[in-house]
Amino acid sequence: MKGKKWILDSKFEGEPSPRNFKLVEEDIDENLNSGEVLCEAVYLSVDPYMRVFVNDVKDVMKGEQVAIVVQSKHPDFGVGSLVLGNFGWRSLTKVSDISEIRPIPELGELSPSLALGSLGMPGLTAYYGVLDVLKVKVGETFVVTAAAGAVGSFAGQVAKLKGCKVIGFAGSKEKCDLIKEYGFDYAFNYKEVTLQEAMATAAPEGVDCYFDNVGGTFTNDILPFMKTKGRIAVCGSISTYGMDHVQPTGRLPYYTINQKTLTVQAFLVYHYFAKWPAALNEMIPWVKEGKIKYRETIMHGFDKMVDAFIGLFKGTNIGKAVVKC
Numbered sequence: 039m040k041g042k043k044w045i046l047d048s049k050f051e052g053e054p055s056p057r058n059f060k061l062v063e064e065d066i067d068e069n070l071n072s073g074e075v076l077c078e079a080v081y082l083s084v085d086p087y088m089r090v091f092v093n094d095v096k097d098v099m100k101g102e103q104v105a106i107v108v109q110s111k112h113p114d115f116g117v118g119s120l121v122l123g124n125f126g127w128r129s130l131t132k133v134s135d136i137s138e139i140r141p142i143p144e145l146g147e148l149s150p151s152l153a154l155g156s157l158g159m160p161g162l163t164a165y166y167g168v169l170d171v172l173k174v175k176v177g178e179t180f181v182v183t184a185a186a187g188a189v190g191s192f193a194g195q196v197a198k199l200k201g202c203k204v205i206g207f208a209g210s211k212e213k214c215d216l217i218k219e220y221g222f223d224y225a226f227n228y229k230e231v232t233l234q235e236a237m238a239t240a241a242p243e244g245v246d247c248y249f250d251n252v253g254g255t256f257t258n259d260i261l262p263f264m265k266t267k268g269r270i271a272v273c274g275s276i277s278t279y280g281m282d283h284v285q286p287t288g289r290l291p292y293y294t295i296n297q298k299t300l301t302v303q304a305f306l307v308y309h310y311f312a313k314w315p316a317a318l319n320e321m322i323p324w325v326k327e328g329k330i331k332y333r334e335t336i337m338h339g340f341d342k343m344v345d346a347f348i349g350l351f352k353g354t355n356i357g358k359a360v361v362k363c
């Protein structure tokens with residue numbers, strides 16, 4: 039039996055481009071031993087971290103997928119079960135170690151694709167960033183970047199649920215309109231409005247909490263607008279992922295951080311892995327009851343993996359980017 043996989047064909051230099059990837063076939067031995075299952079991809083996630091976590095030529099691109107069990111010799115995962123697995127960009131995966139797969143959380147009428155987005159890793163990132171890292175309080179001023187994306191849109195809505203004034207920065211009018219519909223108090227297109235203008239309008243009193251998804255210049259520029267004892271959650275820095283591991287040559291903004299006595303805390307969602315089920319018990323009702331809204335950008339066909347991935351860096355996705363096979 040033949041499966042398909044996307045491998046890295048040449049090292050990334052700057053932003054990913056189609057020439058970095060190659061679609062190849064692989065042989066899958068369909069004779070299963072006891073305890074094994076064969077999974078076929080249904081929805082595949084594309085996420086910014088894939089730009090920095092894969093850089094060895096010929097490696098399969100990493101990533102999580104929702105897959106359907108198409109053959110089974112395991113009592114807990116019958117044919118037709120939907121599972122989550124970090125199988126990479128693969129169309130077919132034979133799983134010998136069952137600890138590599140997880141059942142999909144109980145989503146009722148919701149699409150299983152949400153297990154890759156709002157009700158999966160990105161939503162959980164937002165949840166912990168807002169509630170555990172920033173520990174937002176009622177009445178605080180909260181800023182989030184990449185605000186119409188998978189993490190940012192969820193983070194802003196959680197902060198709003200907790201009583202914050204929420205300000206989002208995103209890269210188009212369509213994205214800004216969407217997050218205003220989600221209940222953000224202010225939405226700014228950072229390509230058109232300066233930070234000075236935005237802050238004068240939306241946060242003349244300063245910012246208590248900054249949920250940082252983009253890093254780079256924007257992060258340096260927002261520091262003067264933080265309140266004394268403000269908090270920053272360093273979630274990601276997508277604006278720098280094309281810079282590889284070049285060390286910054288400019289001065290790090292420690293003076294401002296020190297003078298404003300800011301707390302800057304980085305976090306990784308996988309450090310909370312054991313607590314994910316408890317968080318999902320709270321998040322799933324938020325989504326089912328419409329308290330938290332979501333958007334997915336779904337591309338169709340395994341051959342669209344590269345386009346979907348590159349779209350993250352061009353900002354063509356709105357909400358969670360997913361490929362449906």
Ligand SMILES: NC(=O)c1ccc[n+]([C@@H]2O[C@H](COP(=O)([O-])OP(=O)(O)OC[C@H]3O[C@@H](n4cnc5c(N)ncnc54)[C@H](OP(=O)(O)O)[C@@H]3O)[C@@H](O)[C@H]2O)c1
Nearest residue numbers: 086184187188189208209251273274275276277306307353
């Ligand atoms: N700490 C963790 O455990 C963890 C877990 C998941 C994700 N993350 C991080 O969270 C961030 C958001 O991830 P996501 O999955 O939610 O992606 P996403 O926001 O759904 O998609 C990426 C978005 O980033 C924006 N962007 C791309 N290049 C940019 C640039 N040079 N400057 C400013 N914005 C840029 C684009 O939106 P615009 O059109 O608005 O520019 C794009 O749509 C990433 O930095 C990611 O690495 C961290």
